[in-house]
Amino acid sequence: MSWPALAALVVGSYSCKWFGVFVLSRLGGPDATPSSGPLRWFPDIAALIPAALFAALILVQTFDSGGLLQVDARAAGLVAGVIAVWRKAPFIMVVLVAMAVTALIRWQTLW
Amino acid sequence: MAGHRSEGLLLAIAVGVVGVTFGVLADAAGLTLPQIIVMSTLVFTGASQFAAVSVIDGGGSSGAAVGSAMLLAARNVLYGPVVARLLGTSGQRVLGTHLVTDETAAMASVQDNDVAAADAFWWTGIWLWSLWNLGSIGGALLGAALGEAETWGLDAAFPAAFIALLVPHLRTQPGRVAAILGGAVAIVMVPIAPAGVPLLVAALAVVPAVWWKARLAATP
Numbered sequence: 001m002s003w004p005a006l007a008a009l010v011v012g013s014y015s016c017k018w019f020g021v022f023v024l025s026r027l028g029g030p031d032a033t034p035s036s037g038p039l040r041w042f043p044d045i046a047a048l049i050p051a052a053l054f055a056a057l058i059l060v061q062t063f064d065s066g067g068l069l070q071v072d073a074r075a076a077g078l079v080a081g082v083i084a085v086w087r088k089a090p091f092i093m094v095v096l097v098a099m100a101v102t103a104l105i106r107w108q109t110l111w
Numbered sequence: 112m113a114g115h116r117s118e119g120l121l122l123a124i125a126v127g128v129v130g131v132t133f134g135v136l137a138d139a140a141g142l143t144l145p146q147i148i149v150m151s152t153l154v155f156t157g158a159s160q161f162a163a164v165s166v167i168d169g170g171g172s173s174g175a176a177v178g179s180a181m182l183l184a185a186r187n188v189l190y191g192p193v194v195a196r197l198l199g200t201s202g203q204r205v206l207g208t209h210l211v212t213d214e215t216a217a218m219a220s221v222q223d224n225d226v227a228a229a230d231a232f233w234w235t236g237i238w239l240w241s242l243w244n245l246g247s248i249g250g251a252l253l254g255a256a257l258g259e260a261e262t263w264g265l266d267a268a269f270p271a272a273f274i275a276l277l278v279p280h281l282r283t284q285p286g287r288v289a290a291i292l293g294g295a296v297a298i299v300m301v302p303i304a305p306a307g308v309p310l311l312v313a314a315l316a317v318v319p320a321v322w323w324k325a326r327l328a329a330t331p
Binding site (some may be wrong): 001002003004005006008009010012013014016017018019020021022023024025026027041042043044045046047048049050051052053054055056057058059060061062063064066067068069071074077078080081082084085090091092094095097098099100101102103104106 | 140173178187310
C-alpha cells in the first residue's frame with residue numbers, strides 16, 4: 001500500500017467521525033436523523049453497506065484467483081469458518097480453524 | 112460506575128485479539144511495520160482497515176483499497192449525534208472524535224445517564240485504542256515470523272475474519288438482502304473488472320436493500 005493512499009485513508013476516516021460529531025450532531029438532537037431531503041436515506045445506506053461489502057469480501061477472497069474464479073483449498077477453509085461461526089466459536093477460533101483446514105489440504109495435495 | 116469500565120476492558124481485550132489477526136494479515140498483504148502502526152493508530156476503524164488490507168492482498172489498486180475502506184467508514188458519521196454531547200471541551204472533542212467506533216458508541220449508548228455514558232465512552236475508547244494497537248503490532252511481528260503466508264493458510268484467514276464480521280448484519284431481512292446481492296454482484300464482477308473494483312460495485316447492493324427496508328416499514 002502506498003503512503004499517499006494511507007494518508008488519504010487517515011484523513012478520510014477522521015473526516016467521517018468529525019462530520020458526525022461536529023456537523024450531523026448539530027442538525028438535530030441526540031439520535032436525530034434528518035426526516036426529509038436526500039440525507040434521510042443516509043442512515044439506512046450506511047447501516048447496510050457492511051452487509052454488502054463483507055459478503056463481497058468473503059466471496060472474492062475465497063474464489064478470486066487473479067481475475068479468474070477458482071475453487072481451491074480456500075473454499076474448504078471458508079466452509080470450516082462458516083461451521084465455526086455457526087457453532088458460535090470466538091473470532092480467533094473461526095480464523096484459526098479456516099487457516100488450519102486450508103493449510104492441511106495444501107499440505108495433503110503436495111503428496 | 113466500575114461496571115462499564117470493566118465491560119469496556121473486556122470488549123477491548125476481544126478487539127485486541129482481532130487486532131492480532133489484522134496485524135498478521137496486513138503483514139501478509141505486504142504492508143510494512145511503520146504502515147501497520149500508522150494505520151492502526153491513526154485510521155483506527157477495524158472494518159475499514161481489514162477491507163483496505165484485503166483489497167491490497169488481492170492485487171487491487173490503492174484507490175480501490177481506500178474506496179472500499181471509506182464506504183465502511185461512512186457509518187461512523189452516524190455515531191456523531193449519539194456521542195457528541197459526551198465529549199466535553201472542544202480540545203477533548205477533537206481527541207474524542209478519533210475514538211468514535213462501533214464499540215465506543217455502543218458502550219456509551221447503553222448507559223443510564225450522560226455521566227456514565229461519557230465515562231464508558233472514554234474508558235472503552237482508551238482501552239480499545241491501546242489494545243487494538245498492541246494487537247496490531249504483535250500480529251505484524253508474528254506475521255513476519257511466520258514467513259510464507261500460503262503455507263499457513265493465511266489467505267483463508269481473510270474470508271474467515273469477514274464471516275465473523277458479517278454474521279451480526281444478517282439478523283435483519285434488509286441485511287440479508289444486501290449480503291446476498293452484494294456477494295452475487297462481486298462474484299459476477301471478478302472476471303470482468305480489475306481487482307478491488309468488484310467490491311465497490313457490490314456496495315450498490317444497498318440500493319435494493321434500502322428499498323426493501325422502506326417496503327417493510329410501509330407494510331404494518
